[in-house]
Amino acid sequence: MISDAPFASPDSEPTIRVQDKTLLGFRRSIDNIDAALIHILAERFRITKAVGEYKARTDLPPADPKREEEQITRLRQLAAESDLDPEFGEKFLRFVIDEVIRHHETARQSE
Numbered sequence: 224m225i226s227d228a229p230f231a232s233p234d235s236e237p238t239i240r241v242q243d244k245t246l247l248g249f250r251r252s253i254d255n256i257d258a259a260l261i262h263i264l265a266e267r268f269r270i271t272k273a274v275g276e277y278k279a280r281t282d283l284p285p286a287d288p289k290r291e292e293e294q295i296t297r298l299r300q301l302a303a304e305s306d307l308d309p310e311f312g313e314k315f316l317r318f319v320i321d322e323v324i325r326h327h328e329t330a331r332q333s334e
């Protein structure tokens with residue numbers, strides 16, 4: 224629950240105060256990180272769009288399972304070294320790669 228009230232009423236869960244300075248400080252950092260993630264993802268999709276167009280022009284298949292496996296292995300390793308759950312790292316990358324392949328299939332159909 225989010226509230227302006229300084230105290231939680233006794234029978235409810237603790238409330239999050241919108242002026243909580245500590246929480247606001249954390250959230251400013253989260254806001255910057257989320258913005259960076261969006262910019263990084265946008266750049267990645269900008270380049271994979273070019274890859275999709277190139278593959279469609281040159282009759283290459285949309286997906287490259289060997290390359291995906293190499294990337295996933297590499298990024299699982301990086302995740303482990305950075306204290307990020309490698310399972311989560313793989314799931315996230317798989318989600319992104321599947322979307323890229325879908326775009327490549329569309330590019331191929333419209334070629």
Ligand SMILES: C=C(O[C@@H]1C=C(C(=O)O)C=C[C@H]1O)C(=O)O
Binds near residue numbers: 286288291319320
């Ligand atoms: C971007 C490519 O196309 C696909 C998408 C990949 C990705 O998003 O990392 C990797 C391999 C391919 O299945 C590529 O072949 O490099």
